[in-house]
Amino acid sequence: MTRTVYVNGEYLPEHEAKVSIFDRAFLMADGVYEVTSVLDGKLIDFAGHAKRLERSLSELDMPSPCTMDELLEIHRKLVELNGIEEGLVYLQVTRGAPGDRDFAWPDPETCAPGIVLFTQNKPGLANSPAAQKGMKIISIEDVRWGRRDIKTVQLLYPSMGKMMAKKAGVDDAWMVQDGFVTEGTSNNAYFIKGNTIVTRALSNDILHGITRAAVLRFAAEAQMQIEERNFTIEEAQAADEAFITSASAFVMPVVEIDGQAIGSGTPGPLALRLREIYLDESRKAAV
Known part of the structure; x- marks a missing residue:
């Protein structure tokens, strides 16, 4: 089954997913991430991961691409679309792709943050x-x-x-x-x-x-x-x-x-x- 991923507002087959070569996570490691486990088709400790994500973004003065409620729905939809019973959901938020390389941060008013999520199917995760x-x-x-x-x-x-x-x-x-x-x-x-x-x-x-x-x-x-x-x-x-x-x-x-x-x-x-x-x-x- 082709995996469905989420990239900057779109659910896409993984082979169609693309990010800009100017994304600052690629050029500067200017991004944060979280990994949430899935057991029995449900998210483990999502609230804790969401809270830590908000803190990471705040410490780097990086805007969030969506609310935490919206993020929860994206997680749940990816779990459903990919039929994950046991596995992981990987989330990455970046400062965005300003269109060229520069050490200085882009203006958040003109450069939207990037967001990528994908699932990993891990049968037997709990009984490793x-x-x-x-x-x-x-x-x-x-x-x-x-x-x-x-x-x-x-x-x-x-x-x-x-x-x-x-x-x-x-x-x-x-x-x-x-x-x-x-x-x-x-x-x-x-x-x-x-x-x-x-x-x-x-x-x-x-x-x-x-x-x-x-x-x-x-x-x-x-x-x-x-x-x-x-x-x-x-x-x-x-x-x-x-x-x-x-x-x-x-x-x-x-x-x-x-x-x-x-x-x-x-x-x-x-x-x-x-x-x-x-x-x-x-x-x-x-x-």
Whole structure:
């Protein structure tokens, strides 16, 4: 089946979709994005993603191409048109295509923002075998720009990190700055010691994960202790369990860091329980 996508106000077959060579996301990485999961044909945590999108746009002084209610309807229509039961909806908003290349931002009165959405069909997303196996990761230096809290399309270094992990024969990488873990290449990072979850506190240094917020809320409701602070790779290696969260991975156990097994070297019971709780509660609240 040909996938239907959304580009600047139009629903189109993917092979007919085009954007300008002068779009600033292409020339300057001047754009932001969100990825929303779909389970049972419904959107997971859409309100959280919409709120973060509004914040990203505001931080970059970028106008929104539509209201959040309109955006919800576009998401729902794409899910319906493409028959997505389990998968993802990718959204990208750019500063637009002013008609030529310039470092200075175009006048928003004369250059409309660009918007692109497409779906990815991912059968078995919730029941991923990787969750029962766990992830192996390496640590790498974090050399990204200083505003990781804005979800921009500047993803070159995270992509390089993914390739470093692939070359090392593992699944992903955690980034380290000044001796402390910031986050994964496309996820937030955690370890568990006893009944305590440790993860880096929110700041400009990490993305304010929507799944992160939900999982920490569910963990607190389950009477787990939470410490939001800097931590080292060595602390995580000495932990009982470790895991990551993201919109597409949900809660994913980490079983090895830089060649050292975490705990028993298998997915831990608390991480697996958090994944189960997150999926159950998110399905109930899905739209």
